[in-house]
Every structure is written in C-alpha cells, then in structure tokens.
Amino acid sequence: MRRSPWSTLVVLAIAQFMVVLDVTIVNVALPNMQTDLHFSADDLQWVISAYTLIFGGFLLLGGRSADLIGRRLVFVIGLVVFAASSLAAGLATSPLELVLFRGVQGLGGAMLSASALTILMVTFEHGRRRNIALGVWGGLAGLGGTMGAIVGGILVDALSWRWVFLVNVPIGILVIAAAFFVIRESRAPRVGRRTFDVAGAVLSTAGLLAIMLGVIRAEPLGWGSLEVVGLLAGGVLLLGAFVVVESRSAAPLIPLRLFRTRSLSLSVVALGLNSAGFLAMFFLTAIFLQQVRGLSALDTGWAFLPMGIAAIVGALVASRLVTAFGTRAVQLTAAVISVVGLLLLSGADATDPYATSLLPGLVLFGLGITAMGVPAQVAAQSKVHQDDAGAASGVLNAGYQVGGALGLAVITTLATSHVADAVSSGTAPAAAAVSGYQFGLLVAAVFAATNIVIALLSPSVKVSQAESTEAAELDPVSI
Known part of the structure; x- marks a missing residue:
C-alpha cells in the first residue's frame, strides 16, 4: 500500500504535540492536585520531575531501540505506554500513584518522541521537503507548549485536574490506529553486532x-x-x-567521544541550565498566581500566553541573528535577557498589577529562553561528524530534560526552605509564600546568569540560514 509522507507527518506531529503539551498543561493543575491528593510542598514538584527525568534518562535508549527493532513498532509501544499511563494518572488516588504513573508517562514519551523524529528524518529526503516537514514539526511543538497552559486551565476549571491526563487517552488511541495504516516500518542498516545499552x-x-x-x-x-x-x-x-x-561498551548509549568537542559539552550544560530556569519559573509562577494572587487555572493559562508567543519570536529571531553575528553573541545576549526577565519577575508581589509586575518579566524571559537555545544547538552540532549527528541531538535533548529535573529539584527545595524559615521566624504565611516565590526566582536567575559565563567560554560559529532555521525547529527548549 502506498503511503503519503505528508500523512506520516500529520500522525507524527499530533503525537509530538501531545507530548509537548503534557509538559506545560500539568503546571496550571498543580494547586488542584495538591489540594485533592494532599501533596506536601516538598513532594509536589515530583509531578513534573518524575516525567522530565525519566523522559531524559530513556530518550537515548528509546532512539536506539527504534533503530534496532523497528521505528514504527517503538513509536506505537511508546504511544500505548503514554496513553495507558495517562489514564492511570488521571485515576490516581494518592501522591505516590500519581508520581509513579508520571514516571511511566515519561518513559512512553521518550520512546515515541525519539522514534518519531527518526521516522520523520528517514521519510523526507534532505532538502526542501524535509525543511518544510521540520518547520511543521517545530511549529506544532512550539504551539503545544504555548497552548498547554491555556488548555490545562480550561480543563481544570470546566472539569477537573484529572482531565489534563485523561485527554491524552482518546488522542493516543486515534494516533495508534493511524500509525499502522500510515507509517512505514523501518530499521537502521545492521552493521556488526548491535546491542541495547x-x-x-x-x-x-x-x-x-x-x-x-x-x-x-x-x-x-x-x-x-x-x-x-x-x-x-x-x-x-x-x-x-x-x-x-x-x-x-561496543554500542554505548552516549558515545563519550562526543564530549571531546568543547562546543557540544558547553551546550549540554547551557541547555540544562536553560531548562532548570524555565521549569522552576513555570512551576513557581503557576502556584504563585493561583495560591497567592487568587487566579483561576484558566486565567493562569492566559497569563502565560505572552511568554509563549515571545518564545516563538525569540527562536525565529535568533535563527536569523546567528547567521549575521555568530552563536556566541546571540547566546550571550539571550542569557542576559533571561536573567533580566527573572529579576523582574522576582519583584512581583501579591497585589501588584499584572501588566507592570509580571508581564514584562514573562515576555523577556520567553524571548531569552529560546533565543539562547538556538545558538547553543547550532554551536553543539557545528563540530560533530555527520555520523554522530543523531547521537549528539539525543545528548542535547537528554541534557535539557535531565538538567531541568535536577534544577527544578534544587530551586524548589531552596524556595520551600525559605518559606519554612520565614514562617518559623514569625512571618505571616501569605507574606512567606510571596517571599519564597521571589527567592526561588532569584535562585533561577543565578542559574541563568551561569549561562552568561558559558556563552563567553563557547566558540562562536556562523552558519547558513537553512542550518540555523533547522536548529530552531529542533530546539528542545521550544515551549
């Protein structure tokens, strides 16, 4: 049966849209989850961290499994795991159950995401058709992250927090059915003995x-x-x-030779710090807006929308500036913008107007977070041999996911400790919550400021417009 590559792209893009949507859709539901399942302040961040850490930890293995046993097969298995764990998470009755099912969800997301990108690359030959496909892929990924907060707000306010997970089930079933009819099975050429790590x-x-x-x-x-x-x-x-x-290992999960390339090693750290700042800011701000400022879940989603739009603009602008000024200048400028955005957000109080206290910081941070990711991605790939390009992309994506999970743990732990210390010293709980939010964003700003140093240490690379656009489309920090 003849299969259209464009129908394959539709199926892959919907699946990736669902995975990216799941990263941000959950944030606006966190306060409701905390109240309903009686999460402690320390444990709530595991709802995010369990997903991102397992996703990052198994992303490389998912890609290798797809090459060895079949890309469509691993894609479908990942979809089944993702949909089934989404159902289980939506029916969870305790914090432990929800965190465990979120971890399983991350495993399914790693399998389907890694195999989906590989299928796209082998379906479309290098050139104009692949560039169009990557543009659609990157655009939907960015849209999924941007719309996640709003969709989550609608589901939480109209139905329940459980529907931020349950919504994945019917979508997953449809994509699974379509995959068998639309996607052609493929494997990497077998050379010697190939094993799982x-x-x-x-x-x-x-x-x-x-x-x-x-x-x-x-x-x-x-x-x-x-x-x-x-x-x-x-x-x-x-x-x-x-x-x-x-x-x-004869077939390592991560070829250690990649880290001999200074640009790639520094980019992994930069993207990890970028992710840490983003996840911590999103986590802390979502709770602050609802529990301190009293916004509904939907209003919280709308509050994040300008940041998502700014992030898309930041990626597009950075992909063009890199060709004119090189990666170092763009990366350095974007890191500074991110720091300024976090510092502005750290000054927000419980009653300050949104337009003056939160909006400027959200817009600047959105611009900076993706504008820094694009040159880091370009610089990382510039010195990597073509045969290692897939492995390098996997390392960068894994570094982004894992760095975000670890950074979120550090920042939220310090913010929670700050709140506890403030309350024990006699500060009112409401004032302590504001102080904890502000302190957490200051710590996130320190993470972002570290990227200024990394940008100064990184080599500067100039690339063609096509190469920089491709990096923007594959940028793991698209939100």
Whole structure:
C-alpha cells in the first residue's frame, strides 16, 4: 500500500504535540492536585520531575531501540505506554500513584518522541521537503507548549485536574490506529553486532534520581544527615559507573567521544541550565498566581500566553541573528535577557498589577529562553561528524530534560526552605509564600546568569540560514 509522507507527518506531529503539551498543561493543575491528593510542598514538584527525568534518562535508549527493532513498532509501544499511563494518572488516588504513573508517562514519551523524529528524518529526503516537514514539526511543538497552559486551565476549571491526563487517552488511541495504516516500518542498516545499552540507561537514571532525591530530602533533614549524604554519594558513584560502562561498551548509549568537542559539552550544560530556569519559573509562577494572587487555572493559562508567543519570536529571531553575528553573541545576549526577565519577575508581589509586575518579566524571559537555545544547538552540532549527528541531538535533548529535573529539584527545595524559615521566624504565611516565590526566582536567575559565563567560554560559529532555521525547529527548549 502506498503511503503519503505528508500523512506520516500529520500522525507524527499530533503525537509530538501531545507530548509537548503534557509538559506545560500539568503546571496550571498543580494547586488542584495538591489540594485533592494532599501533596506536601516538598513532594509536589515530583509531578513534573518524575516525567522530565525519566523522559531524559530513556530518550537515548528509546532512539536506539527504534533503530534496532523497528521505528514504527517503538513509536506505537511508546504511544500505548503514554496513553495507558495517562489514564492511570488521571485515576490516581494518592501522591505516590500519581508520581509513579508520571514516571511511566515519561518513559512512553521518550520512546515515541525519539522514534518519531527518526521516522520523520528517514521519510523526507534532505532538502526542501524535509525543511518544510521540520518547520511543521517545530511549529506544532512550539504551539503545544504555548497552548498547554491555556488548555490545562480550561480543563481544570470546566472539569477537573484529572482531565489534563485523561485527554491524552482518546488522542493516543486515534494516533495508534493511524500509525499502522500510515507509517512505514523501518530499521537502521545492521552493521556488526548491535546491542541495547540497558546498563547505561539504568545507571544514569538511577544516579540522577538518587542525587535529586538527596537534594529534596535535604530540606527536612539537613545537608549533613546520613540519608542525604548517602543519596548524594550513591548518585555520584552510580554516574561514575555509568561513565565506566559507556567507555567499555561496543554500542554505548552516549558515545563519550562526543564530549571531546568543547562546543557540544558547553551546550549540554547551557541547555540544562536553560531548562532548570524555565521549569522552576513555570512551576513557581503557576502556584504563585493561583495560591497567592487568587487566579483561576484558566486565567493562569492566559497569563502565560505572552511568554509563549515571545518564545516563538525569540527562536525565529535568533535563527536569523546567528547567521549575521555568530552563536556566541546571540547566546550571550539571550542569557542576559533571561536573567533580566527573572529579576523582574522576582519583584512581583501579591497585589501588584499584572501588566507592570509580571508581564514584562514573562515576555523577556520567553524571548531569552529560546533565543539562547538556538545558538547553543547550532554551536553543539557545528563540530560533530555527520555520523554522530543523531547521537549528539539525543545528548542535547537528554541534557535539557535531565538538567531541568535536577534544577527544578534544587530551586524548589531552596524556595520551600525559605518559606519554612520565614514562617518559623514569625512571618505571616501569605507574606512567606510571596517571599519564597521571589527567592526561588532569584535562585533561577543565578542559574541563568551561569549561562552568561558559558556563552563567553563557547566558540562562536556562523552558519547558513537553512542550518540555523533547522536548529530552531529542533530546539528542545521550544515551549
């Protein structure tokens, strides 16, 4: 049966739209989840972190699995896992259940997202048709992130927080059915003995989980407690074992030779810090708007819309400026804009007008977050051999997801500790909540400011307009 590549693109884009939508749609429902399931302030961030950490930890393994056993097969398996775990998350009755199902959802998202991009690249030959396909792909991904907060607000206000997960089920079923009729099965050419690096995926994810749990437990127990020290030390040991395994593996999850390229190594760190600032800002601001300023979930979604529009503009503008001024200048300017945006947001109070206290910071941060991601992506790929391009993209995306999860854990833990200290010293709970929000954004600004240093250390690269546009379309920080 003849299959149209454009119908394949439609199926892939809908699936990716669903995955990207899920990152932001959940944020506006967090206060309702906290009230209904009795989440503690410390544990609530796991609703976001469980998804992003597992997604990042298994993204590379998902891509390799697709190459070995079939890209359509892994895509469909990922869809099944994602839809089933969405149903389970929507029916969760306790914090533990919801966090566990969110982790499984991240696994399904990693499988379908990694295989979907590979299918797109083998379906469309290099040139104009592929550029159009990537433009549609990137545009829908950006739209999914931008619309997530509004769609989440509508579902929460009209129905329940549970529908931010349940909405994925009918969409997933339709895409699964369409995949068998529209997408052609394909595999990578077999060269020698090809194996799964399960050990690498398990060690890296377990190590990162241990470190993140150690950071979170430091708030109630103290940094010097035996449990916290044990978790942090164990996480470091597991990551050390991961490096050893990767160096000896015939088919490593992450080819360590990639990190000999300075531009790629620095870009991984830059994108991780970028993600940390974004996830923490979104998490803290969504709670601040609803629990402190009293906005509904839908009004909160509308409040984030200007940031999403600014982010799309930032990516488009950066893709053009890179060709004229090189990656370093654009990356440095964007990092500064991000810092200014976070500093403006950190000055917001419970009663200040939205137009003067929140809107300028949201717009500047939206511009900066994607305008920094595009040159980082371009610089990272500039020195990578074509045979390693797929692996490099996977490393960058994984670094973005994992960096965001770890950064969110650090920033929210420090913000929660700040609130607890303020309340214990006699500050009113409402004032303490405002102070915690402001402090958390200041910590996020420190993360963003680190990217100024990284930009100064990064080599400057100039590329063609087509290359920079492609980087913008594949930028993992599109929201």
